[in-house]
Amino acid sequence: MSSAVKSYGVWILAAILLLILPYIFPAGASITTMCLIGIMVIFALSYNMLLGQTGMLSFGHAVYYGLAAFVTSHMINWAAKSGVPLPLPLIPVFGAAAGLFFGIVFGSVSTKRGGTAFAMISLGLAELVYSSSLILRSFFGGEEGISADRTKLIRLFGYNFGPQIQVYYLIAFWTLLCVILMYAITRTPLGRMCNAVRENPERVEFVGYNPQFVRFIAFSLAGLFAGVAGSLAAINIELAQASFVGAAQSGAVLLAAYIGGVAFFVGPVLGAILVTLLSIKLSDFSEIWVLYFGIFFITIILFAPYGLSGLLMMHAQFWRGPFGSKITRLGKLFGAYVVALIPALVMIFGAILLIEMIHHVAQKGAEGANMHFLRRNYLTVNTHTVLPWVGGVIAMIGGFFAFRFTWPTVANAWHNALVDAQRSGK
Amino acid sequence: MAELIIISTLNGVLYGMLLFLMASGLTLIFSMMGVLNFAHASFYMLGAFLGFQISQWAGFIPAIILAPLIAGGLGALVERYGLRTVHKHGHVAELLFTFGLAFIIEEVIQMIWGKLAMDYRVPSFLDFSAFTIYATNYPAYKAFMLVFSIAIFIGLIFLLTRTRAGLIIQASLTHPNMVGMLGHNVPRVFMLVFGLGTSLAAIAGAIAGAAFVTQSNMAALLGPILFVVVVVGGLGSLWGAFVASLLIGLLQTFAIASDWSLSKFFGSYLSPTRGTILFDIWTVTIAQIGPILPYLLLVLVLIFRPTGLFGTRDT
Amino acid sequence: MKWQMPKKLLGLAAVGLVAGAGYLALPQKTEAQGAPIRIAYVDPLSGPMAGIGDTGLKNFQFILEEINAKGGANGRRLEIVPYDNKLNAQETIVQVQKAIDDGIRIITQGNGTSFAIAISEFVTKYNERNPGKEVVYLNYAAVDPILTNDKCSYWHFRWDANTEQKMAAITTFMKDRKNVKKVYLINQDYAFGHGVRDLAAKMVKEKRPDIEIVGNEVHPLAKVTDFAPYIAKIKASGADAVITGNWGSDFALLVKAAADAGLQIDWYTFYAGGTGGPTAMKQANLPNRIFAVGEGFANIPHKEAADFEKALRAKYGVSLFYPRGVNQMRMLAAAISQTKSDDPKAIAKALDGMKFQVFHGGEGYMRADDHQFMQPLYMASFGPIKADQPFDEEKTGWGWTIAGKIDLKDTLVQTSCKMNKPS
Incomplete structure (x- = not known):
């Protein structure tokens, strides 16, 4: 059964x-x-x-x-x-x-x-x-x-x-x-x-x-x-x-x-x-x-040369031992991911903002200074002012360095989870 | 009849040499590195746009010198920071990397130059009629493209077989470890080959862009014809690519010049009813299928002679 | 678990977030009252045809801005919402479906008859299956006659003259061009190209029986790089004029190859004015030997139209490719104002048979039998602009000169449409 x-x-x-x-x-x-x-x-x-x-x-x-x-x-x-x-x-x-x-x-x-x-x-x-x-x-x-x-x-x-x-x-x-x-x-x-x-x-x-x-x-x-x-x-x-x-x-x-x-x-x-x-x-x-x-x-x-499923399957090795310990182990790991994700999102946000603004200025100049960021009417950016550009650059570069800072955290969490999984596998 | 044959031959040779100019960089990269560079046509397009832009500022001659240099530099960077990373995951990963790169290059070009055609013109010193045959003019620019293609061909042959650099490149392909042990930097050789290949694409773009239409869809319109040249010619063979280009150029041109269809020959014996597949096949002219003949050639060559016409290795 | 992230890092991330997000200005105030009436624009905005879709979008944006500045439709703003159909039939249907889900019930599309038929059939089936939620489809450029003949639909309205009407205009114009004795037909190998070829053969015979058709060629769509061999054939045939429906790069490369070979003949075209066409024609250097058919051209002396063109160019940097788009949107606004409703059912009823003063002057009407808009057409030639002509194209210094006007009565073609009209 x-x-x-x-x-x-x-x-x-x-x-x-x-x-x-x-x-x-x-x-x-x-x-x-x-x-x-x-x-x-x-x-x-x-x-x-x-x-x-x-x-x-x-x-x-x-x-x-x-x-x-x-x-x-x-x-x-x-x-x-x-x-x-x-x-x-x-x-x-x-x-x-x-x-x-x-x-x-x-x-x-x-x-x-x-x-x-x-x-x-x-x-x-x-x-x-x-x-x-x-x-x-x-x-x-x-x-x-x-x-x-x-x-x-x-x-x-x-x-x-x-x-x-x-x-x-x-x-x-x-x-x-x-x-x-x-x-x-x-x-x-x-x-x-x-x-x-x-x-x-x-x-x-x-x-x-x-x-x-x-x-x-x-x-x-x-x-x-x-x-x-x-x-x-x-x-x-x-x-x-x-x-x-x-x-x-x-x-x-x-x-x-x-x-x-x-x-x-x-x-x-x-x-x-x-x-x-x-x-x-x-x-x-x-x-x-x-x-x-x-x-x-x-x-x-x-x-991620093995694709999304490759990324997922990398975590299969942590799925060992009693149910509770599996959850805490993965929970800790995902906690570290979240820490890394926040600056990564800031970086991506900054990059997209800059790309969109460049595109707007280069190709959509006729529509005026205001750009609807990501086609959202409530996110209007004035591309003729300096501040959004500075903001975009800071978000992108700052986000990138902050993201790099989190790598040891993630690596450490990964290592801990691995050690923990091997221990409980025995 | 003689008129049509002479003119078709001439047109075929001109078109074939243009194909060779476009495909030479691809065959170099494909045969030296084993990478099917799907972004090749994108570098060709990039070359056309750079050529247009530089010719606006500094004239045509600087354009056809600087455009390939810039594009080649970009190509080398792509190899160094992109392809080299994915190399360890195999050829499929490399190929897909160039696939993604093609999207990016096209979008970036559209971002900079927009989506409309550029007014990229033949320079005035080449804008005259070189010769006239049967009342058909041949512009000097076409003759220039022909001479240029042949020069590239001879230059590449010389580079690969007669110079030290060429020998190292060839050896790096077959015996990378040995070449490495002899003290040569094999990854750098690959980087240079990729840069050279992309700069050849760009020079083709900078030259052909003026003769045809410089627009952000020119890479997409080119399609996979260049792969046909490379594969039909045979891997690792510049001679093969040269002959295949000529063959395809002549094949297409003569096909276009003929109005034959099955119905023309056998029309008196059989006339299928309109609206059936047989009717479609019956009435299609060779001229209509001319541009797809290269793909038929590709399939046939691969089935019956997988090394290509002049290749020494299996595809 | 030990947190390794220093506090200053959190601070840095926060600064980045705030800096990035903080300077998004507040939304602008909008000029009109009430919720706008939205129109979905389903055309290619990425890929090889993106240039055409993009130009069309700019045209429509400006057309609607003008209508809104004059009070909109029934006091409400009109707004165009772009949907990228990626030049793919399946994607076209998905995008139309998405637009409907977004609450949009007016669709406009123009590039590609195959997509137009897909939309027309989808909308017709959708309206059958979803009574009370009807959707109307306004076609501004897909010209296959089939859409207003065998495959006509009550919910489809076309403002562009169809292939048959345009060919009627070209051949009517040719009546007076006595220098034309031998015509060569070269077209793209697909439904539209075949339509042009067959209609040309038929109508030239009707209107100028003395003209000989010396060649009839179709070539693969968007696959030919070098047209020299085709030009060699045209030259060998001794033709003194060519009729072609080629558009895009197939047109540009064709005339450039002709110029390279020194072929000096007349060209009667459908789409010489498309994006890239003017640049190629200037490069080919065939002054006033290339003719195009259309419902309007930039240098037609008509004060209001010229002002409109000037304002559009000043703002978006593109020419008015779609004078018919102006007719279309103005008629839509009129239909909404007349019926005081944005319900497609009411709009369709109002449009059915509507009479209207077209953009360049003169009356046109939406024929009730097949929903084909009937309008006067023009033939224009392309060459260096004269002192009194305000507009060139693509910054070439060359522009359109009107060579002839074809009255509405000469463009009336028959239809086989048997339309099911809802009661």
Whole structure:
């Protein structure tokens, strides 16, 4: 009983969380955002089957996502027109099939080699597919894409999937299903072989497996799950467009997986959530959000090369001993983090203030001296006075030095926690 | 017919050499350091903007000298304080670092120069028609770009194979430990290579910016074509990049010059119905697919000859 | 645990915080009364097309400032709220959704027909599914005829002349250009470019049957760096005029390549005036040989419009790219004032069929059949400005001269729209 709770508990928890999330965040945009996050979670995890688990860097994963989205749109239109009783929740099955099909077709030519050769082939294939999307108009619908009305299909239990909340539950169901399946795959011998191919393809060959074949299988399966994600995306916005197979989409999934951390299964999930939120929300605060996104991304690469999940997992070693001591140990450590965080926030605040003011003066001079900091009307800064500039510089530089001052505190707390954990582990 | 062939060849060579000028820095970095520099096009753009700005103040000649120096210096700093840190986490981390850098460079350029096109002009002393073939003028500036590209090519070959510095660079790639033990500072060699690569990108930008459009989207518009040049040519081979540039230039130009489509040849035997995929394939002309041919070439080369045309190593 | 942080450090951090936060001035007073009526501007504000989106935003900001200075709409201020659609269909829908969540029920967008169709379809479905919370979509620049034909919607209103109307204007103008005998068509390989190509072929034949179409080319969108090979083909064809729908860098690079090759012919364009176009045309040095079609140009002698243009340039440093945007926002304000309501349902009803004096003079109307705004169009040529012309473009010293005016009746095109109007 208890072992069953342990192994299935996390999935049951996830299911409950997915059920109640719309009650916690009921706004329309929140539901839409959660739908996009769900899609991105599947997509990023499918990507990680390549990058994290098999060590294949792909620049063209959106091909399978996008092609499946087009197949889905055509499927919905066909079912609606011909009256075939095909309920919407089953449509992603066809997306999966499409993803698998194209994964097999393109995988058979591109997985012969790993490393940079694979990366470059994926780049070339992605460009070819994207370019042909503007030539093969009958399938891709030119630049307008193929739109579909999801409510025109046969109803299932009276739901027509018009309201976004119904689509949310559809996406949530498929997300949970795909996440469980992909997790299960990592526990199979195939998953282990993928890891082995990532680490050392020669040795895989010596023990009698064909690394090329392992790559091919992993690639096809990744195509399948990307297909589900693309299919859900087409259902979500009732449209499939050429940009779905484009480089930006391929880049987004790479960023999401890497920011979350490719070394752990949960990494791409975190990355998908964060990248989706950032790309939707950041542009509300600043016109130059891409700059902040770039800086954030580079910071992750420089200082947290294993991504967010890597940062989290560094703390797993402290999770030992009796429950009370775990909590106090981590509590002390996080106390030190908070001490470091305050000056860090001051530094970041100063830097953002300066960047925004420079941007305002350089590009928005016509709007006058007053700048709405981070687009908040209540934070008006007069850029033609000296004080905000001085304040920004002091906050940034002062914050930085104060932040440096706290490093020994953090290092010390880390050390103490480590010693404490080892002691209680004995 | 002869007219079209001669003009297409000429246009193809001019375009190919431009590609080589843009890709030479990338191939240098890629083959020497193994880093796929996604920010290369951004340094190219930076070079164009710096070139524009300096030419406003001091004229064209100082611009094409100073712009690459400044950009190369920035590139060296990027290597020293960025790439070197992420190097230990592998090539993917390095590549993603340059990926993020591309975002930042583009945004910073937009912050300084805005989002509109700059009025970066061909200098007056090169603004005349060099020669005329079949009533088509060829501006002196294009001839200048051609000569410049070839000069860069010869200069790089000479640098890498005939000078001491070049030998150290080549050795640092294959035997970094040995070179280090011989008393050379290998990290500094990499820093210089990266700086040199970015300054080559910048010089291409400073020159091409005047001939084309200097705008903050020029890096994005360039796309991954330069990777095609480098990979098709073969890793570690400047000759390969040179030949691949010419090949791609000619391929595209001749494709554009032709109006062939399947329907033109077989139209009398078969005519698919409008609105089907077959119809789309049937009627597309080679001219339409011209600019995507390089990517087809890339895929085919990697499948059948993974070392690239002139490469000695597997990609 | 021992705290290692010295007290002076806390002090330093506090100083930084206070110094940074302390000098944010108090919010300004606003000029108008009551809550503003907000309009969501959903266009690219980052990425390769950011320049166009940014210029449009500045145009609209100024247009609304002018309307607000004159008392706003029904006594309330109008305010534009930017949403960055990142040139991506999915993101476009998300941003529209976000705007609706923020309580905004008027959407405006213009760049990219594909996004326009996505918004139009989204808004139509949304209004069907959420009665009482209707949203209206004001389109200022997406010109594919399909939006007011097969895919028309009651909730979509377009102020820009569509491709068909613009081509009607160009070909009407060509009637009197007897020097044009051979025309070459070069366009971008996507829906809009194909539209231009097909309409040009059809309408040139109708209006000038003597003109021969000597070439018909499409090239990939925003992928060509060197247009020399295309120019070689144009030259080989012996064309004396080109019709092109190219915009952005595809236009700029095309004319520069033409100038490099010494190709001296006439150009009939849709978007020569777009950002970067004037700079390229000046560099190409083809004085008064490049024509553009539009609903208004800077040097049209019209006192009120000229004053407006002058004030906009003085304040934002950009030209008025969207005279139609002025029409759009003034008509919106009029609709709100007439109905004394900011409910999109009332606004849409008021706009449907509304007659209006357009920005550069003359009457236009929002055709009730398809929600396409009907207006007089102009053809203008680009060259060195004369003494009596106040405006150049992009600081080149060159500007637009009106070459011809096309009356509203010549721009009336048929529509296949069967609109479902709510009762």
